[in-house]
Amino acid sequence: xxxxxxxxxxxxxxxxxxxxxxxxxxxxxxxxxxxxxxxxxxxxxxxxxxxxxxxxxxxxxxxxxxxxxxxxxxxxxxxxxxxxxxxxxxxxxxxxxxxxxxxxxxxxxxxxxxxxxxxxxxxxxxxxxxxxxxxxxxxxxxxxxxxxxxxxxxxxxxxxxxxxxxxxxxxxxxxxxxxxxxxxxxxxxxxxxxxxxxxxxxxxxxxxxxxxxxxxxxxxxxxxxxxxxxxxxxxxxxxxxxxxxxxxxxxxxxxxxxxxxxxxxxxxxxxxxxxxxxxxxxxxxxxxxxxxxxxxxxxxxxxxxxxxxxxxxxxxxxxxxxxxx
Numbered sequence: 596x597x598x599x600x601x602x603x604x605x606x607x608x609x610x611x612x613x614x615x616x617x618x619x620x621x622x623x624x625x626x627x628x629x630x631x632x633x634x635x636x637x638x639x640x641x642x643x644x645x646x647x648x649x650x651x652x653x654x655x656x657x658x659x660x661x662x663x664x665x666x667x668x669x670x671x672x673x674x675x676x677x678x679x680x681x682x683x684x685x686x687x688x689x690x691x692x693x694x695x696x697x698x699x700x701x702x703x704x705x706x707x708x709x710x711x712x713x714x715x716x717x718x719x720x721x722x723x724x725x726x727x728x729x730x731x732x733x734x735x736x737x738x739x740x741x742x743x744x745x746x747x748x749x750x751x752x753x754x755x756x757x758x759x760x761x762x763x764x765x766x767x768x769x770x771x772x773x774x775x776x777x778x779x780x781x782x783x784x785x786x787x788x789x790x791x792x793x794x795x796x797x798x799x800x801x802x803x804x805x806x807x808x809x810x811x812x813x814x815x816x817x818x819x820x821x822x823x824x825x826x827x828x829x830x831x832x833x834x835x836x837x838x839x840x841x842x843x844x845x846x847x848x849x850x851x852x853x854x855x856x857x858x859x860x861x862x863x864x865x866x867x868x869x870x871x872x873x874x875x876x877x878x879x880x881x882x883x884x885x886x887x888x889x890x891x892x893x894x895x896x897x898x899x900x901x902x903x904x905x906x907x908x909x910x911x912x913x914x915x916x917x918x919x920x
Contacts, residue, residue, distance in 0.1 A: 607668065608636035609712055610695030610775075614685030615646040618703035619654050621819070625703050626658040630665055634712040638667070641693035644673030645685040651703075668752060683784035683793035690778065695771035700771040704819045711815035715772040718811050724780075725807035726773050726798065728766025729815035738820040748813075754808040758798075759842045762834050766810050768890055769818055782830075792829045792837065799841050839868045847873045853916045858882035 611629055615622070625689035629640055640662055644652050652673065652855045659669040670692050676678070690698060697719055699712055711729065733743040746767055749757060754765045771794075782800045784793040802808075847853065847869070855862045866877060882888060 598880045600696075604909075609634065609638045609690075609697050609699055609716065610690075611640045611699045611701050611712070612686060612689045612693065613637065613640060613642045613701050613703060614645060614682060614689055614815040615642055615647060615651050615655065615703045616679050617647045617649045617686065618650045619647075619649045620702040622651060622658070624706050625701070626655070626662070628707040628709070629667065629701070630658075631709050632707065632712045632838060633709045635803065637668075637881035638712065639668040639670060639693060639695055640697075641670045641689045642672070643685045643689040644671070645679040645681070646674055651854075654836045668709055681786060681788035681791070681793075683791065684788070684795070686787045687783045690783075695775065695845065697772060697774055702769045704747060705769050706817040706821075708813075708815045710813070711888065712772075713902065714811050714813055714815060716771060718809055719772055720798040720810045723774055723903060724777050724805065726766060726771055726777075727763075727800055727807045727809050727811065728770040728772075729811040729889040730813060731767070731816045732769060732814050733817040733818050734817050739773045743818075751809075755802075756809075758802065759838065759846065761838075762831070763792065763795050764808075766808055767818070768818050769882070770810075773853060777801075777806065789828045790830065790833065792834060795834065795837060799837070836868065837865075837881070841875055843870060847876065850876060851918055852876045852878050854879040854881050858884065858887040867882065 596919060613625075626640075632638065636692045642655055644655070652671075655671055660670050672692055681684075683715065686700070695714055699715065701707065703872075715729060719725070730747045731743065732827060743860065745761075749765055757765055781797060781804055785791055785792070785796045820829075853876055854863060855877060857865075859882065862880050862882075866880075869877075880887075888893075
């Protein structure tokens with residue numbers, strides 16, 4: 596059974612999109628941070644409770660009075676089904692019931708810095724067809740240290756080029772802000788449920804439609820790491836296959852030939868994941884490992900082409916583009 600509050604028909608500058616599932620442990624800190632935003636324009640909080648079994652709904656209701664007093668309208672809905680619909684489902688419904696011109700996506704277990712909405716809004720006005728992210732502080736400190744460093748240190752150019760080598764969007768979903776117009780042009784989140792990387796699929800579609808990627812270089816979010824996070828349900832193999840498919844669609848389909856920089860496990864894995872047409876474009880595996888170079892060839896066991904060998908070398912003698920995974 597679904598429940599909802601009345602939806603305000605006024606147009607706000609910002610809608611903070613908050614999907615909730617069993618998040619009562621985090622919500623006080625999350626909602627207090629919403630209350631303390633320094634943005635001077637109109638805001639609303641749009642919450643969709645995805646069949647929480649804890650007291651998340653009561654916590655949200657308790658905070659709604661304080662938010663309304665501060666001038667932040669609240670729209671709260673959800674359902675009481677036996678099973679949650681999933682992150683994509685919840686986000687879509689929170690967006691659909693909201694009325695802001697800009698959408699600021701917030702995870703219930705993370706915490707905004709006071710200037711987040713203001714600074715990302717300013718960036719979105721300058722970049723109306725972009726997904727806007729920001730730098731983050733990971734909590735607990737030191738968890739996923741390498742990943743956090745990567746999130747925060749990509750150059751503006753790498754935000755686009757590393758789309759093909761990263762394990763997810765180059766600006767992470769909990770930091771996203773974009774215009775409603777751009778969200779509607781890209782389309783809704785995938786609602787496949789548990790194990791579906793709805794953020795990555797949306798990110799790819801945004802790029803297909805000519806969207807940009809921009810990061811505000813201020814730390815505007817405390818990004819929590821814990822075992823219950825929804826991202827833990829997404830398999831690495833799922834990300835890999837989506838990434839290779841996007842690489843083939845956007846890059847390899849434009850090339851007549853290319854080399855793979857890596858004659859080891861990852862290079863072979865990339866080759867095996869390619870379509871037959873793109874495997875035929877591979878001219879060489881390049882590597883600096885003397886043992887691989889000494890071996891001299893790589894045989895793809897399932898190939899029907901004989902002989903099936905590709906030479907490994909320390910320096911490619913061809914002018915073909917190369918790709919490294």
